[in-house]
Amino acid sequence: MGSIKGDLLIYNSLRGEKLVFEPLKEGFVGLYVCGPTVYSNVHLGNCRTFISFDLVYRYLIHLGYKVRYVRNITDVGHLTDDADEGEDKIAKKARLEQLEPMEIVHQYTMDFHKVMEQFNAISPNIEPTATGHIIEQIEMIQAILDNGFAYESNGSIYFDVEKYNETHPYGELSGRKIEDLIANTRDLDGQDEKRAPLDFALWKNAQPEHIMKWPSPWGIGFPGWHLECSAMSTKYLGEQFDIHGGGMDLKFPHHECEIAQGTASNGKSPVRYWMHGNMLTLNGKKMSKSTGNSLLPEELFSGENDLLDKSYDPMVVRFFMMQAHYRSTLDFTSEALGAAEKGYNKLMEAMKSLDEIVGGKEADSGQVKPIVDSFYSAMNDDFNAPVLLANLFEAVKLINSVKDGKASVSTEDLALLRKEMQAFVYDVLGLKAPGSEGDNRINPVMDLVLELRQQARTKKDWDTSDKIRDGLAAAGITVKDSKDGTSWN
RNA sequence: GGUCUCGUGGCCGAGUGGCUUAGGCAACGGUCUGCAAAACCGUGUACAGCGGUUCGAAUCCGCUCGAGACCUCCA
Numbered sequence: 305m306g307s308i309k310g311d312l313l314i315y316n317s318l319r320g321e322k323l324v325f326e327p328l329k330e331g332f333v334g335l336y337v338c339g340p341t342v343y344s345n346v347h348l349g350n351c352r353t354f355i356s357f358d359l360v361y362r363y364l365i366h367l368g369y370k371v372r373y374v375r376n377i378t379d380v381g382h383l384t385d386d387a388d389e390g391e392d393k394i395a396k397k398a399r400l401e402q403l404e405p406m407e408i409v410h411q412y413t414m415d416f417h418k419v420m421e422q423f424n425a426i427s428p429n430i431e432p433t434a435t436g437h438i439i440e441q442i443e444m445i446q447a448i449l450d451n452g453f454a455y456e457s458n459g460s461i462y463f464d465v466e467k468y469n470e471t472h473p474y475g476e477l478s479g480r481k482i483e484d485l486i487a488n489t490r491d492l493d494g495q496d497e498k499r500a501p502l503d504f505a506l507w508k509n510a511q512p513e514h515i516m517k518w519p520s521p522w523g524i525g526f527p528g529w530h531l532e533c534s535a536m537s538t539k540y541l542g543e544q545f546d547i548h549g550g551g552m553d554l555k556f557p558h559h560e561c562e563i564a565q566g567t568a569s570n571g572k573s574p575v576r577y578w579m580h581g582n583m584l585t586l587n588g589k590k591m592s593k594s595t596g597n598s599l600l601p602e603e604l605f606s607g608e609n610d611l612l613d614k615s616y617d618p619m620v621v622r623f624f625m626m627q628a629h630y631r632s633t634l635d636f637t638s639e640a641l642g643a644a645e646k647g648y649n650k651l652m653e654a655m656k657s658l659d660e661i662v663g664g665k666e667a668d669s670g671q672v673k674p675i676v677d678s679f680y681s682a683m684n685d686d687f688n689a690p691v692l693l694a695n696l697f698e699a700v701k702l703i704n705s706v707k708d709g710k711a712s713v714s715t716e717d718l719a720l721l722r723k724e725m726q727a728f729v730y731d732v733l734g735l736k737a738p739g740s741e742g743d744n745r746i747n748p749v750m751d752l753v754l755e756l757r758q759q760a761r762t763k764k765d766w767d768t769s770d771k772i773r774d775g776l777a778a779a780g781i782t783v784k785d786s787k788d789g790t791s792w793n
Numbered sequence: 794g795g796u797c798u799c800g801u802g803g804c805c806g807a808g809u810g811g812c813u814u815a816g817g818c819a820a821c822g823g824u825c826u827g828c829a830a831a832a833c834c835g836u837g838u839a840c841a842g843c844g845g846u847u848c849g850a851a852u853c854c855g856c857u858c859g860a861g862a863c864c865u866c867c868a
Contacts, residue, residue: 338868346868353868393866478863480796488795488864529866551868556796558867581868582798588860592867627817628806633799633861640805643818650817653831690807694816704832708825766827773829784831791831 312367314547315631315686317555317578318477322686327546328576333364333371334545336537336575338554339431341378342412343393346419347598348621348636349584349591353551355622355734356581356630358425360549362732363683374540375428376533377416379409379435380516380526392526395515405516409433419601422618424734430540434532438518441527441535444569445506445520453568457497459509459523463564465502472567474502477578478556504561506531530561537574538566548575552582553590584625585635586611599636612638616645617738623648626689626733651693652737653793654700655729657707658722663715672717675699676724683732692728699725754783754790 312325327333337357340346354375364371380394398405420427434441445461448454453468454461465474469482485502505528510517517524527535537545543566550559559578566574583590591598599609607615624644628634675698682691699721705711713721729735753772760768773783776792783792 340868341866350868356868478796480864484795485864549868552798552862553867556863557865583862583868585861590862590867594867623817624805632806635805637805640818643805645818647817650831657832688807690817691815694807697816701833708833710833761827764827770828777830782830785826785829786831 310680310684312684313686314577314579316576317580318575320479323577325546325577327369328544331368331370333369333547334541335361335364335371335373335547335549336533336541336545337373337375337428337548338533338550338558339375339377340412340416341393342409342416343397344412344593345600345602346412346416347591347593347600348604349586349598350551351419351423351601352584352625352634353549353581354420354425355423355625357549357579358423358734359626359630359689359732360547360579360687361426361428362734363687366727366732372430372541373426373428374430374432374537376536377409377413377431377433378532379413379433380405380532392516398515409435422601422605423622424619424736426734432536432540434527434536435516437532437536437539438527440539441531442507442520444531444535444538444565445527447569448506448565451568453564454506455499456522457499459525460497460505461507461522461528462498462503463506463561463568464499465504465564466500468564468568472564474564475556475560477560477563480556480560504528504530504557506565530558531565533558534562534565534569534574537562538570543570544572544574544576546575547577547579549579549581552580555580581630582633585633588635591636604641613642616641619735619738620645620648622733623651623735626735627693629686629688629690631686647693647697648735649793651696651700651729651735654703655725655737658703658725661703661706661718663718664712666712666714669712669714669717671702672713672721675702676720679724679728683728689733692733696725696728750781750792754792757783758790 313322314325315322335357337354339354340350357375361371361373380392394405394408397403397408401408417427445454448463449456449461452464454463466482468474474482475485482502486500507520507522507528508525509523510525514526517526537548548559548562563573563575566572585591586597586599589595589597599611601618601621603609604612604616604621605618607613620641621644624641625634627644627647675695678695678698679692682688682695685691702711702713703721706713753776757769757772760766760772776783781792783790
């Protein structure tokens with residue numbers, strides 16, 4: 305893109321280093337992110353990854369790229385565990401609740417969309433489902449079979465990892481050696497169909513009682529765990545595309561298998577830049593549905609969880625996440641979230657002030673340009689949102705000084721600052737003012753209340769004015785007096 | 794057990810060879826205010842431990858301790 309803003313560096317997990325981002329096609333980016341398995345409500349840890357890649361998506365757009373962002377919905381597959389060989393999470397859940405599998409899928413997909421909207425995450429351009437792409441998956445399996453990298457066994461198809469490894473390095477993404485993998489593979493039940501323990505299923509033969517199943521050249525069955533992402537990314541982004549994102553925990557085996565499947569089916573390594581978001585931890589451990597160590601977004605927004613002392617706006621949670629780099633683990637505590645809330649409020653107050661302050665007539669003082677440049681250098685360094693925020697707070701300091709009449713900026717500088725700050729705070733970080741809806745009726749009421757308080761203050765009737773202030777504070781409304789009048793939020 | 798990552802001041806969290814004492818929150822002093830709040834100015838506290846490389850290391854190497862991730866569904 306030859307950007308005047310400098311090169312964008314992306315940490316490529318495949319290479320283990322930051323590299324200058326060069327898209328396959330000038331000006332265009334293909335972005336694929338592994339989406340959720342919709343068998344339960346997404347928890348906050350899931351959300352972090354999607355919010356991280358929402359940031360990536362937003363910044364690429366800001367740089368002027370035309371991005372096709374694909375994020376799948378996994379609505380079939382993913383065996384629960386080895387004891388339940390042959391049963392997938394969605395089918396199991398359906399049986400438990402006496403629901404149709406698609407009913408489960410729909411319910412939790414709706415929940416996922418709602419949560420993403422609350423977090424102000426932009427919807428992907430395409431959100432394909434695994435069940436909607438059975439044909440593509442069957443075609444891909446056939447191609448892998450034709451190329452000799454898979455074999456049939458009892459109506460199931462397995463990927464032949466050792467055969468693949470003869471010509472391509474299996475384990476290059478996760479930094480594993482196949483000998484180590486073989487040495488460390490556990491003895492699991494129901495492995496007799498496989499030639500080798502490392503082999504993974506591309507297609508599984510379905511037992512009669514299995515709920516979700518489809519016809520295939522190899523009999524009735526269902527697609528394997530890792531295949532859907534390969535089939536859908538290939539369909540919508542091509543055999544090779546720019547960026548593939550996902551959580552760190554998917555690196556092995558899921559993404560390793562994707563590389564193998566893509567390469568085995570069409571001879572090309574499917575992804576140019578692999579990006580992995582790190583985990584959100586709770587009590588120092590990875591948030592996880594299965595261990596119960598997780599928080600639901602809804603619990604945060606309502607405050608209904610023993611770990612929380614109050615409720616938090618989704619934007620505060622988003623800000624909290626933006627304060628950490630996407631490749632670092634982030635530990636969730638109520639205390640840290642409370643601190644984030646204050647920082648977020650400070651930033652949003654400054655954004656309001658930015659609209660109100662006026663520039664002076666003096667010449668360009670040169671103080672704004674370096675700040676704006678620092679926004680770009682932060683984000684160009686592998687989407688370093690925490691540094692961006694630090695730089696934004698430099699701008700906040702300047703804005704507040706101007707507001708207090710202790711500094712001044714030229715009209716031109718102010719216009720530049722407005723444009724770039726709004727772009728980075730709203731468009732790139734995806735933040736917005738909290739609770740901006742539903743104020744239509746309270747505004748006139750507040751105007752009246754504050755007018756009465758002002759009258760009391762004029763008469764030096766502090767008892768009355770403080771009673772109003774304390775009463776409003778109890779209702780969660782903070783009153784702020786300044787030379788220009790009284791404001792509230 | 795194997796592979797890998799991390800350990801930064803009261804808290805969260807950037808930085809990766811020599812002034813960034815990043816930033817946010819909290820704390821302290823001051824300005825402003827009827828008093829607050831907000832804002833502004835100023836201040837302090839740090840790189841797990843030990844050893845090594847180097848003119849110089851939080852940053853590189855080794856060891857110790859601690860935490861975590863993956864190896865099995867997972868964002």
